Amino acid sequence: MPVKLAQIASWLQAEVLSGHEALEREVLLAHAADMMSDVLAFSHPGSLLLTGLANPQVVRTAEVAGIRAVVFVRGKRPSEAVTLLAQEFDLPLMTTAYSMFDACGLLFAQGLRGWSLPEGRA
Amino acid sequence: MTPPQDQEPEFLHAFTIAANDFAGAGQVSIAVKNLLKEVGFSAQCLRRVAIVAFEAEMNVVMYGGGGGLSVYLAPTLVRLVVEDQGPGIPDLDLAMQEGWSTATPEMREMGFGAGMGLPNIKRNSDRLEIHTSPGRGTKLVAEIILT
Secondary structure, three states, rough: OOHHHHHHHOOOOEEEOOOOOHHHOOEOEEEOOOOOHHHHHHHHEEEEEEEEOOOHHHHHHHHOOOOOOOEEEOOOOHHHHHHHHHHHOOOOOEEEEEEOHHHHHHHHHHOOOOOOOHHOOO | OOOOOOHOOOOEEEEEEEEOOOOOOOOHHHHHHHHHHHHHHOHHHHHHHHHHHHHHHHHHHHOOOOOOEEEEOOEEEEEEEEEEEOOOOOOOOOOOOOOOOOOOOOOOOOOOOOHHHHHHHHHHHHHHEEOOOOOOOOEEEEEEEEE
């Protein structure tokens, strides 16, 4: 189910850190991971990434894997340098106070899916 | 999947990978992706090349003590050659197993070192050769066929 970033931000009561002008873009699926190799191995292009990591590798991994936007969970906030890097790659970033589990659960309850469910691949 | 002789790839560009530059790690792979984007590949091929480059670059930064990445190009093939002068991989079969890792806590904090790097490289390559021996560094040659 394609979901607009503005809708994700609203569901997660998230603060948008970069990409304010890009909130009309849609994500198709979601992927949650703290291991960037897991994102490289299993995520699908056009996905939303939820992560508790907030370093430059998250942004570079997103660029390499075709991730469309990143949500930092449990109130994580990247440094200024990471936000600038995301702007360079035109990658929207947001942060939510919810934990990884709760953030994923809220999005799932609204209909967003991951790649491992048949309905996520539709 | 050996390419035909007339498809021997030509050298395109060489990048240097700095040792232990954890903050900058990944820059080379993004540069590789941008370089090939200009040539005009499908998004799916670019993604596979970039994933191979990124995991290999992380390995050189984390374990290899710095090194280099060279890009070779044929009409239907990209070849990445990634070399370092690090300690080498003592047991390659073990290192190819998903989940096997010698990563330090610092590496894991960056989101790497879960023992998925080499398996990810293999998964996204159509042909992969790794030459390594203790004390003599590692040379990885990965080819991705362009579709």
